[in-house]
Amino acid sequence: MKKTLLVIKREFIIRVKKKSFIIMTVLVPLLFACLAIVPALISQIKSDKDKVIVVLDDSGIIADKLENAGTIKFVNDAKPIDSLKNDLLKNDNYAVLHIEKSENNEKTTGNITIYSQQVVGSEVSNTVKGQIKSVSAQIKLKEYDISTEQIMQVLNPDLNFKTIQLGEDGKEKVSHTEALTGLAMICGVIIFMIILMFGIQIMRSIIEEKSSRIVEIIISSIKPMHLLLGKIVAIALVVLTQILIWIVVFGIIILIAQSQFSDIINQIQDYLQVVSFAKMLVCFILYLIFGYLLYASLFAIVGSGVDNEADTQQLQMIASVPLMIGYLIMFIVSAQPDNPLALWGSMIPFTSPIVMLARIPFGVSWFEIILSLAILAATFILFTWIAARIYRIGILMYGKKASFKEIIKWIKYKH
Secondary structure (H helix, E strand, O other), rough: HHHHHHHHHHHHHHHHHHHHHHHHHHHHHHHHHHHHHHHHHOOOOOOOOEEEEEEEOOHHHHHHHHOEEEEEEEOOOOOHHHHHHHHHHOOOOOEEEEEOOOOOOOOOOOEEEEEOOOOOHHHHHHHHHHHHHHHHHHHHHHHOOOHHHHHHHHOOOOOOOOOEEEOOOEEEEEEEEEHHHHHHHHHHHHHHHHHHHHHHHHHHHHHHHHHHOOOHHHHHOOOOOHHHHEEEEEHHHHHHHHHHHHHHHHHHHHHHHOOHHHHHHHHHHHHHHHHHHHHHHHHHHHHHHHHHHHHHHHHHHHHHHHHOOOHHHHHHHHHHHHHHHHHHHHHHHHOOOHHHHHHHHHOOOOOOOHHHHHHHHOOOOHHHHHHEEEEEEHHHHHHHHHHHHHHHHHOOOOOOOOOOHHHHHHHHHHO
């Protein structure tokens, strides 16, 4: 046990001192802040120069109703279109808007064209189209003697719609499907990324030690099983350390820029109202730990059976496919929480870390959760034992990639 603790300490210190750990610890919160804050800051940067659009309205029904918007200014002109296009080439006007008259109905427009020396930006294009559509709609409504208020009532009826979940005791609880779906997706994605990212680290660590032959010295003083467990636990601690740092940094960022994160804060409050936060947090931590431990043992098997990282593609894919299947089932759970595939996916240990977390916000009994965790823990113990038997032989194999037949022999080998 003492030697295993030494391995854990050594692996932990080595990894937290790596540049990749420091970069990821700093980079993830920084990217989060940039994605949340930078777009808002960029949207506030506006051009100071007015975009003057000269309007020639042959229909006579649109031009007077166009309103200036920000830096976009509309100026009416009755000159012929050819003359206006020539003027556009000589002055600083942004564009010429030509609204032709309809040949069939004097109360509608014909072709609408924007002439400019440069490509018209989406802001200008959307503003012009939006205003013309709005004016045309108002003219039509007036023609049919329908008010704007009436048409809005038809298109956007005031519905007092809500969903109520009845508990076993008959107690009513308001449920927010969007909030539950969002929470399920967030938890599933986090579990998927962490298990895959740090599981691969286990594999690479084993390959690096095999390549440098340092493992030959290490196993002379410690059993392969203890060495493998030390690696797995050390990286698990690295994961938890990084997550705790991210949580603290994210909290600081949100406090600094509360106005920019008001929507996120409101969504989190909605989540806490419709699901037991304590239950979700406990299950998240347990499934994260046991899910990581299971896949860490799988990736340890991959690392033990190859001699270099270039040979890991096929075996790595086999180890990753179940996790990806769980990720896909998560989307089914969000749309159909009562789907039989959701139940089986939350019990099968290779998919349960993602699928069960996607189900919990929609209501899962503690019996199902405990049963799922028990199966997951038992599978982890089994595969760790298998990984240790492969690891003890595979770490000393050099020069070739082991076949499936050889790996099975290593599991059966006794010494």
